[in-house]
Amino acid sequence: xxxxxxxxxxxxxxxxxxxxxxxxxxxxxxxxxxxxxxxxxxxxxxxxxxxxxxxxxxxxxxxxxxxxxxxxxxxxxxxxxxxxxxxxxxxxxxxxxxxxxxxxxxxxxxxxxxxxxxxxxxxxxxxxxxxxxxxxxxxxxxxxxxxxxxxxxxxxxxxxxxxxxxxxxxxxxxxxxxxxxxxxxxxxxxxxxxxxxxxxxxxxxxxxxxxxxxxxxxxxxxxxxxxxxxxxxxxxxxxxxxxxxxxxxxxxxxxxxxxxxxxxxxxxxxxxxxxxxxxxxxxxxxxxxxxxxxxxxxxxxxxxxxxxxxxxxxxxxxxxxxxxxxxxxxxxxxxxxxxxxxxxxxxxxxxxxxxxxxxxxxxxxxxxxxxxxxxxxxxxxxxxxxxxxxxxxxxxxxxxxxxxxxxxxxxxxxxxxxxxxx
Amino acid sequence: xxxxxxxxxxxxxxxxxxxxxxxxxxxxxxxxxxxxxxxxxxxxxxxxxxxxxxxxxxxxxxxxxxxxxxxxxxxxxxxxxxxxxxxxxxxxxxxxxxxxxxxxxxxxxxxxxxxxxxxxxxxxxxxxxxxxxxxxxxxxxxxxxxxxxxxxxxxxxxxxxxxxxxxxxxxxxxxxxxxxxxxxxxxxxxxxxxxxxxxxxxxxxxxxxxxxxxxxxxxxxxxxxxxxxxxxxxxxxxxxxxxxxxxxxxxxxxxxxxxxxxxxxxxxxxxxxxxxxxxxxxxxxxxxxxxxxxxxxxxxxxxxxxxxxxxxxxxxxxxxxxxxxxxxxxxxxxxxxxxxxxxxxxxxxxxxxxxxxxxxxxxxxxxxxxxxxxxxxxxxxxxxxxxxxxxxxxxxxxxxxxxxxxxxxxxxxxxxxxxxxxxxxxxxxxxxxxxxxxxxxxxxxxxxx
Numbered sequence: 098x099x100x101x102x103x104x105x106x107x108x109x110x111x112x113x114x115x116x117x118x119x120x121x122x123x124x125x126x127x128x129x130x131x132x133x134x135x136x137x138x139x140x141x142x143x144x145x146x147x148x149x150x151x152x153x154x155x156x157x158x159x160x161x162x163x164x165x166x167x168x169x170x171x172x173x174x175x176x177x178x179x180x181x182x183x184x185x186x187x188x189x190x191x192x193x194x195x196x197x198x199x200x201x202x203x204x205x206x207x208x209x210x211x212x213x214x215x216x217x218x219x220x221x222x223x224x225x226x227x228x229x230x231x232x233x234x235x236x237x238x239x240x241x242x243x244x245x246x247x248x249x250x251x252x253x254x255x256x257x258x259x260x261x262x263x264x265x266x267x268x269x270x271x272x273x274x275x276x277x278x279x280x281x282x283x284x285x286x287x288x289x290x291x292x293x294x295x296x297x298x299x300x301x302x303x304x305x306x307x308x309x310x311x312x313x314x315x316x317x318x319x320x321x322x323x324x325x326x327x328x329x330x331x332x333x334x335x336x337x338x339x340x341x342x343x344x345x346x347x348x349x350x351x352x353x354x355x356x357x358x359x360x361x362x363x364x365x366x367x368x369x370x371x372x373x374x375x376x377x378x379x380x381x382x383x384x385x386x387x388x389x390x391x392x393x394x395x396x397x398x399x400x401x402x403x404x405x406x407x408x409x410x411x412x413x414x415x416x417x418x419x420x421x422x423x424x425x426x427x428x429x430x431x432x433x434x435x436x437x438x439x440x441x442x443x444x445x446x447x448x449x450x451x452x453x454x455x456x457x458x459x460x461x462x463x464x465x466x467x468x469x470x471x472x473x474x475x476x477x478x479x480x481x482x483x484x485x486x487x488x489x490x491x492x493x494x495x496x497x498x499x500x501x502x503x504x505x506x507x508x509x510x511x512x513x514x515x516x517x518x519x
Numbered sequence: 520x521x522x523x524x525x526x527x528x529x530x531x532x533x534x535x536x537x538x539x540x541x542x543x544x545x546x547x548x549x550x551x552x553x554x555x556x557x558x559x560x561x562x563x564x565x566x567x568x569x570x571x572x573x574x575x576x577x578x579x580x581x582x583x584x585x586x587x588x589x590x591x592x593x594x595x596x597x598x599x600x601x602x603x604x605x606x607x608x609x610x611x612x613x614x615x616x617x618x619x620x621x622x623x624x625x626x627x628x629x630x631x632x633x634x635x636x637x638x639x640x641x642x643x644x645x646x647x648x649x650x651x652x653x654x655x656x657x658x659x660x661x662x663x664x665x666x667x668x669x670x671x672x673x674x675x676x677x678x679x680x681x682x683x684x685x686x687x688x689x690x691x692x693x694x695x696x697x698x699x700x701x702x703x704x705x706x707x708x709x710x711x712x713x714x715x716x717x718x719x720x721x722x723x724x725x726x727x728x729x730x731x732x733x734x735x736x737x738x739x740x741x742x743x744x745x746x747x748x749x750x751x752x753x754x755x756x757x758x759x760x761x762x763x764x765x766x767x768x769x770x771x772x773x774x775x776x777x778x779x780x781x782x783x784x785x786x787x788x789x790x791x792x793x794x795x796x797x798x799x800x801x802x803x804x805x806x807x808x809x810x811x812x813x814x815x816x817x818x819x820x821x822x823x824x825x826x827x828x829x830x831x832x833x834x835x836x837x838x839x840x841x842x843x844x845x846x847x848x849x850x851x852x853x854x855x856x857x858x859x860x861x862x863x864x865x866x867x868x869x870x871x872x873x874x875x876x877x878x879x880x881x882x883x884x885x886x887x888x889x890x891x892x893x894x895x896x897x898x899x900x901x902x903x904x905x906x907x908x909x910x911x912x913x914x915x916x917x918x919x920x921x922x923x924x925x926x927x928x929x930x931x932x933x934x935x936x937x938x939x940x941x942x943x944x945x946x947x948x949x950x951x952x953x954x955x956x957x958x959x960x961x962x963x964x965x966x967x968x
Contacts, residue, residue: 130762137754137765137775140796172769307758310777314761375797 101368102197102382103519107485108135109361110316112473113323115216119358122317124153125160127360127475128167128213134314135209135362136172139376145174147205150192151212151362152182154476154507155219163213173209186428187387187504187512188212189361189480194514196365197382206370210484212477213360227254264507266393271507272353272429274398276342279431281397282438286347289430290334293352293470296427300467301327308466312485324355324473352430357473361481363488368519379488380500383515384413392509399432402503402511403439407451409513417456419499422490424483426504427469436503466490480504480512491518524917544931545669548632548696549940551720554600556630557581558694561621564608569638571683572690573603575716586620598630601694606639606655607677610648618658626662635662635672636693638686640679641707652676656705663703663928663963671702671929671963680710681952688949691718697940700905700933703963711896711951722947724749727798728855729789729841731780731834732807734760736909737859739767740935741804741942746771748943753792755780756807780807780833786840794848802855802946803841805834808877810911815872823873830877834858835884842892850897855946858885858901859938862961865903878903882957889955898954900945905961908932927962 109131113119119127128151136142151164160166165179184191189212196208223231230249237243263270269277279289303309304321313322329351339346340353364376371378388405390396402425410416417423417440425433439445440455447453466486469479483502491498498518505511527533548554560570561583573580583602584593602625606618618637625635637659642652659674666672673693677686689708692698728745732738733754742752752773756764761777768775776792778785793800808830811822838856841849850856863871864878881901888899906912906923912932915923924932938960945953 133769134761134765134775137768137773140768140772140774142769142772307779307782310758313758314765314775314777315759316762318762320759320761375795377795 100201100203102200102365103368103371103378104380104382104484104488104516105364105366105371105376106135106139106379107312107361107363107481107488108138109313109478109482109485110359111313111319111322112357112359112475112478113319114473115356115358118319118323119215119317120217122215122358123218124156124213124215124360125163125167125170127215127316127358128163128211129170130314130316131211131213131360131362132167132171132173132209135364137314138311139364142172143174146177146209147207148196148199149173149177149179149209149211150182150195151179151210152188152192152477153213154183154185154188155214155216157220183477184512185506185508185510186426186474186476187480187506187510188477189482190385190484190502190504190512190514191387191480193363193365193382193481193484194385194512197385200365200367207366209362209364211360211362211481212475212479214475214477215358216356216475217358224254224256226251230254264392264398271398272341272348274392275429275432276346276348278397278399278435279342279347282435284347284431284434284438286335287331288434289347289352290331292427292430292433293334294329294331296464296467296471297326297329299465300325300471303466312489322472324357325471348429348431352470354428354469354474357475359473359475359478361478361485363481363484378519379492380516380518383517384409385512385514387510387512389511390509396509397435398509399428399505400435400439400511401509402505402513403436403445403455404449405511405513406440406501406503407446407449407455409515410455411452413515415499415515417458420501421462421494421498422465422487422500423458423463424468424487424500424502425463426479426483427464428474428505430470432505484514484516488516488518491516494518521917527917527921544925544929545631547669547699547929549699549934549936550696552696553578553694554630554633556598556600556633558601558603559583559599559625560603560605562605563614563617563621564605566605566607568607568677568681568683568686569603569605569690572686575683575687576691576694576718578694583621584624586623594624595628597628599625599628599633600630601634601636602629603690604635604637606637609639609651609655610644611651612647614651615654615658618655622658622662626666629666629670631668631670632696632699633670634694635666635670636690637672637674639674639676641676659705660703660963666928669699669929671698673698673701673703674705676705676707678709681708682710682712684713684716685709685711685952687713687716687718688944688947689953692944697944700929700937700960700962701941701958702928704959706953706956706958708952709954713949713951715949718949721749722949723801723943725751726801727751727753727793728802728804728946729753729755729793729800730804730806731755733767734764736911737904737907737935737938738806739763741806741939742767742771742773744936744939744943745946746773751798753789755789780837781828783836785833786837789837790840790846790848792848798848799851800841800848800854801851802857803837803850804857804942805837806859807833808859810871810874812870812874814870818873826873827877827880830874831880831884838888842897853896853948853951856888856897856899857942857945858899860901860903860957862903862905862959862964865959885957886955893954896951898945898951900953900955901957902938902941902945903957903959903961904933904938905959905964906932907935907938909935927964929962931962933960933962
């Protein structure tokens with residue numbers, strides 16, 4: 098059994114800077130709100146969906162069943178099954194792939210994919226010695242043993258640890274990794290600032306045109322993406338001090354994504370399910386791919402999507418010219434620019450086993466409604482945000498239009514996909 | 520809550536207010552509840568219209584007690600639930616005395632939230648008959664002001680071609696708790712050859728109704744009440760209100776459309792949503808509205824225009840699209856359009872010239888559209904809310920609010936549900952004879968016509 102998996106639509110919360118407007122909202126709250134907005138838009142209240150798959154990158158131990166719990170808090174039928182997925186910043190896209198595959202195989206007829214993250218709601222962990230001491234005390238059989246175990250606690254053990262954002266195998270943060278890539282590919286500060294400014298301007302026009310009226314539902318009084326700076330300019334961005342890559346670095350807070358809070362969802366179904374339920378069909382989910390690089394050995398951490406895209410295009414017999422729109426997640430402006438440079442590099446492309454270059458992208462097709470630099474990047478939500486927005490953009494262009502999604506993820510991985518409008 | 524308001528609602532303040540005559544207002548009977556006591560039917564002639572209608576409603580009726588010419592007026596001995604007067608035969612001054620004679624004992628005996636309903640002939644015939652038709656309204660409005668404990672009176676004018684089934688939805692509404700805050704009003708019901716001859720629990724079952732301004736307040740109550748009556752709700756509000764709009768849509772099992780109704784393509788978007796869901800549109804409730812209050816001398820073109828645009832122009836534009844039979848997802852024949860007017864529009868209100876213009880405009884629009892759409896059996900009506908307890912009116916300063924609240928015959932503000940129930944009545948497929956009417960939901964506010 099093999100059937101078409103289609104994208105019906107999506108819904109997300111506006112995204113906001115961490116520690117700001119959503120400071121008191123949990124990942125659970127954000128995901129529930131995104132699901133409820135989706136349910137309201139498509140009349141899914143009380144409906145048993147085939148499955149809901151979503152995840153978060155920053156996750157509390159109590160949220161071991163985050164998605165299922167959000168479903169139970171939402172207006173969906175309580176007997177809707179759900180599972181958590183995690184693929185770093187590719188989570189939202191990976192969840193979409195997971196459900197699209199199940200739909201294509203006929204295992205389910207409908208599903209909601211999503212992601213949620215709150216850098217405001219990040220778990221704080223205790224130090225490793227304290228954790229071991231507490232576990233020992235917990236398993237002690239007598240009070241005296243327990244006291245003895247607890248007596249081992251030292252003041253230095255009590256310092257809480259914020260969740261690590263560095264790569265475990267290199268000890269470098271994502272920004273530090275990207276700074277190496279930026280230098281290696283010789284990405285200029287001007288090009289990065291131009292890309293960042295364009296992202297803000299594109300997003301602002303899309304909001305003004307009402308593009309997000311059926312893609313976003315306000316949350317906690319936030320009605321627009323709060324990170325968006327419609328009036329930013331290359332000149333303003335040029336004044337910011339480097340944040341990564343040392344004093345001569347070119348990466349700033351302006352051309353790097355901010356830590357963000359938010360959640361996003363995508364409604365998927367088989368074509369027949371959508372038709373039977375009188376739901377719109379924006380695009381078909383064509384193919385997807387995941388690839389990885391050996392970043393501990395020095396490869397560019399965030400360029401894994403290049404291999405993923407190249408291999409996916411080759412097996413589909415497609416070139417860049419076959420795509421009307423391209424969405425490259427803006428982890429950093431320089432990630433996008435290095436990706437485009439790698440697509441054009443015969444040496445790089447052959448080095449990862451491709452037949453030749455992926456090609457040169459017509460930049461007017463790239464991130465035309467803005468991307469993560471302006472929208473924000475709640476890690477797990479970004480993939481679902483892009484899928485829903487791109488599906489709508491393609492649908493607006495008419496049937497048979499192709500779109501490419503490229504999302505880089507921690508661990509040196511890349512998740513990519515192809516959509517085609519219906 | 521200000522200090523004065525806190526004091527007013529404190530035990531001491533409460534006691535003082537009570538002695539000063541500001542007693543706690545009665546709790547009104549609401550919902551699909553009939554009067555507790557007997558329904559007394561008083562035909563003032565040979566007409567059997569009211570009797571037949573009550574029979575279709577499945578109501579047992581009692582005979583009236585008539586005032587004696589002299590001495591102590593006779594009493595019912597117990598509380599009665601309602602008095603229904605069939606005054607369709609009243610065409611002379613003498614007929615008014617017959618009305619007085621049944622009203623006097625009944626008013627005295629009426630239970631809390633009891634009902635008086637007078638069914639009369641719309642002005643026709645000779646000069647005297649036409650004068651009498653109007654005289655009944657004077658009686659109705661006065662009795663409304665004299666009734667106590669939340670009892671109401673209303674007058675229904677009917678045309679000669681009207682049959683009992685045409686009156687079922689109206690009389691059912693008036694006797695029910697649904698009409699709790701409709702008092703001292705008069706409106707017209709025409710013969711529509713109505714084939715529905717009973718009151719349904721869910722008259723809107725399977726029908727799609729668009730409600731604009733549905734995210735909060737009266738609009739949200741409309742969505743909830745119409746959903747209770749079976750309607751499938753398309754809840755519309757501005758994108759910025761999307762969070763509460765989604766909550767309302769999910770609560771009522773409907774769908775949410777985030778949409779600025781002043782957008783040029785608003786009507787098309789609504790139609791596309793309805794058609795896309797494979798549905799046909801039965802009714803539209805234009806509830807979205809804004810205020811930008813200022814004295815006229817301080818009102819600039821922007822304040823003026825924005826209120827008119829949202830409250831009146833937007834619904835005219837949307838109606839144009841949704842009443843075009845060529846548009847998929849437009850209103851079907853036999854459908855319903857509801858506007859929201861306001862007592863401010865009927866009577867004028869200081870500081871609200873723009874708002875009053877828009878709301879009086881709604882009345883004019885409804886009256887103009889109704890005859891033009893009659894051939895498609897589409898009815899167009901409006902409700903005119905008075906003081907309704909909402910988040911918006913809660914922002915009025917306390918003393919002013921307390922005055923607004925109490926200056927009506929029921930001495931209290933209405934609930935958003937009261938407006939919603941009246942709209943539900945107008946939307947009822949059995950209400951085909953009610954067209955071009957403006958029903959005030961104001962507890963007989965002292966302000967206004």
